[in-house]
Amino acid sequence: MRLTDTPEEAAFRAEVRAWLAANIPTELARGHPREDVEAARAWSRKLGEAGYAGLTWPEEFGGGGAPYSHQAIFLEEAARAGAPQHLGVIGLGMAGPTIIAHGSDEQKGRYLSRILSAEEIWCQGFSEPGAGSDLASVRTRADRRDGHFVVNGQKVWSSFAHIADWCLLITRSDSESQLHSGLTYLLVDMHAPGVEVRPLRQITGEAEFNEIFFTDVQVPVENVIGDVGQGWSVAMTTLLHERGTLGFALTGALENAVQKLIALARERGVRDPGLRERIAREWIELQALKLTNYRSLATLVQTGIPGPEGSGAKLWWSEANQRLTKLALELLGPEAQLAGESEWQHLQLRSRGNTIEAGTSEILRNIVAERVLGLPRSR
Amino acid sequence: MDFAFTPDQQELRDAARSFLAERYPAERVAELAESDAGWDPGSWRELAELGWLGVTISEERGGAGLGSVEQAILFEELGRALYPGPYFSTVALALPALGPEEQARVAAGEARWSAEVDGLVPDLALVERVVTDQGAAPAEGETLETTDSTRRLGRLAPGARDPLPGSVDRARAFTALAAEAVGIAGRVLEWAIEHARTREQFGRPIGVYQAISHPLADTYVEAELARSLAYWAAWSLDEDAAQAPVAAAAAKSFAAEAAVAACERSIQVHGGIGFTWEHPLHRYYKRAQWIESFGGFPAAQRAEVAAALLD
Incomplete structure (x- = not known):
């Protein structure tokens, strides 16, 4: 140790x-x-x-x-x-590792170096209006015709789609299939005819996310990653990397926020014992999260798989970030409502997305309960 | 950066867990908790032979010459088993205050000590001497009825005090309590999981219901965060003295609350059986609350942390 x-x-x-x-x-x-x-x-x-x-x-x-x-x-x-x-966070954290794990040599040669050089930007086409936490109910269709698939459907909550060159797209290639079978994972050119991106304005007023509409978009068969009909297991690789590489970036950002909170509290000379105790609690939880990341990392180094102790990191981080940003507003007092006065109002509103994006807290609790604790499946 | 236990540390944990599981199954702990003595005095000799009484004492003084991380591993396992006996009092509270010769006697199992904290002395009736702010006192006084009957509190009689080289090291005491709390949280979570997997209502195991499974997922996450803090505090005791007091306060506050919450959720998941005297859960709950209160409730430790951060 x-x-x-x-x-x-x-x-x-x-x-x-x-x-x-x-x-x-x-x-x-x-x-x-x-x-x-x-x-x-x-x-x-x-x-x-x-x-x-x-x-x-x-x-x-x-x-x-x-x-x-x-x-x-x-x-x-x-x-x-x-x-x-x-x-290229999606390219680096999700597309790249998925292509390395499941891609053909041609795909590796075609895409990987352009992800590293930021020459090509990626987005993720997983969620749909009818498929959020229940990802397996995707309805975007990919119908095989000659040497290509014809894609029709709608994706949602897609960060970077407005500037992306490529999309990691989960489609239903067998219209008779249900749930996890009959899904095909495609690499789709975002500049192809029939791809339309519309920004989604969020709670903060910004538009980080987009909707993507696919109308008769032709995708060559060589853009299938993994096998036709086996898209679910490829998608799980992508999500494993989404959650697996997240911990240190999250605690890094949280550390920044905790330092700013402490600076704000010192500047205001906070004497109220209740507020002081809550500031200390945020600092303590940050240490706990960072240390738990290190434990998970040690397991990853030893076994190639992140340790189970890290599986709650995103869950706890998201709630800690929500508590912390609200505490900062409390330190600011009534002027917290003045939107131009500080970045805290923005950070607080943005934090509401933390318990929804990249796996809702409800789904993450299911994962911990079922895969780590071995409780029976709820569905 | 390497936050992993070494093979030797893992072996120490495994050995401790199997020894305690054999000697202190829940029924035995229940029997001792309800006995007048409150413990098995014969166990002290065994702990000495195992080398547990002088884990951090050097080998030339009869100790095991190990570090605070190994000590924390033992506290976690003793907490998990709810070992009744003056181990925490002697090793965590008193030992750091004693001189080399007396430490050697403790390591050999020849002396048992406790310490006075906030006017109360844990395990007063089970030890011979007590560390106080004014020096060493004979363990004379009154044992008080205590909710956690596996760690009874007493009050010292007034009298003369002999000089001592040191005093209670709060960082060491808090680190030990944090490690015990982690052991408690882990054990009561296991019982809850077992119950949620096997107990059926409405024709299904109750663990399928998210009203049951999600609080248990939270308990797991909290227990792991607490474990990280507890071993960070233990590591800091040996490797980063400046950080140790804050790390220990952080660990004790978080782990104690995690253990109390783990017990409360486990009791709830168990339903009626969790509320009975017969089930061992209540003893873990009482120990968790003992830990939470000792040396000040978690709010007091967070106030210490806040002072370090803000003043």
Whole structure:
């Protein structure tokens, strides 16, 4: 047991910290890059050139071949420095690992390097108006005709779709099938005729998410990933990576928020014991989450699979972030309602999405109950 | 960064768990809890032979020469088994305050100690001497009826005190209690899972209902977060003295609340049987509440953390 960096990890951390300090673009706001896509793209390209995109990907696919601990350190440092998001988070975290696991050699050659260089941006086409938590009830159809599939349907809650070049799309290729069978996983060109993207305005007033409409979109058969009809197991790989690589990025962002909360409390000279205790609670929970990520990482290093103890990380993080942002509003007092006064009102509203996106808290509790605790399935 | 137990640490845990499961099954603990003595004095010799009384004492003084993480592993397992006896009092509360010769006597099983905290002395009747702020006192006084009958509190009689080299180390005490709390949370969660898988109502095991399964999922997540904090605190005791007091306060506050909540949810999931004297759950609940209250309730520890962060 060693709860500090090894000399080698410390050296990598110092290198990342120095690189970020020298390279973070000042003109690019932290958060979602709808506003200034070109600046975000340039920043993403820079991360790729420095070797910080795809740190843990195998070297044969252009990755860094680095240990998971480096990825954790990079995510922590990027969050601490307030670095903007890489535009290719879906490509790096989901498309890439899915293609590495299930893709053909041609697919690996075609897509992977362009994800790392941020040349191509990816989005995810999983959820539908009638298929949210119940993902297996997707209805977007892919009908085989000659050398291609014809796709018709609608996807929703798709981040980055408005700037994406490619989409990870789950479709129903067998119209007679139900639930997990008869699904096919396609890589779809977002510039193809018949693809239409409409932004969805959310609670904060921004539009991070989009709807995507597919009308008679032709997708070549070589864009199937995995086998036709076997899309469910491929989709599970994507989701495993979505949840598996998330922990350190989440706690990095939370650490930033806790530091800001503490700074706000010091500035206001908070004396109320109840408020002080709640601030301490947020700090304690942050430590607990970070440490639990490290435990899960140690299991990942030993076995190749993240430890079960990490499965609640996103669940707990999302609720902690909601508590924390509301506490900040309380520290601000009535002026918290003045939208232009601070970023907290925005962060608080945004936090309501945390218990819904990337697996609702209800679904995550089901996963812990069934897969970790071994309780009988509820469905 | 490597937050994993070594094979030796894992072996220590396995050995402790099987020893305690054999000697202290729930029925035996129930019997001792309801006895006048409240423990089995013969167990002390066994703990000495196992090397558990001097885990962090150097080998030349008869200890095992191990670290605070190994000590925390034992506290977690003792909490899990609800071992009744003055182990926490002697090893966590008193030992750090004693001189080298007396520490060697403790490690050899020749001396049992406790300490006075907030005017109360745990296990007063089971020990010979007591650490106080004014020095060492003979363990003379009155044992009080205590809700957790496996860890009874007493009050010292006034009298002369002998000088002592040290005093109670709150960080060590809180870390031990956090580890015990983690053991408690893990055990009562296992019982709840077992019950939810096997108890049928409306023709199905009750664990299929999310009103049952989701609170248990929360309990699991909280217990794991608590475990991370407890071992961080233990690691800090040996490796980062400046961080240790805050880490221990954080761990104790979070783990105690997690253990109390775990017991409450487990009682609820068990239904009527969870509310009976016959089921062991109530003893775990009482111990969890004992831990929560000792040295101050969690709000007091969070106030300490807040002072470190804000002042």
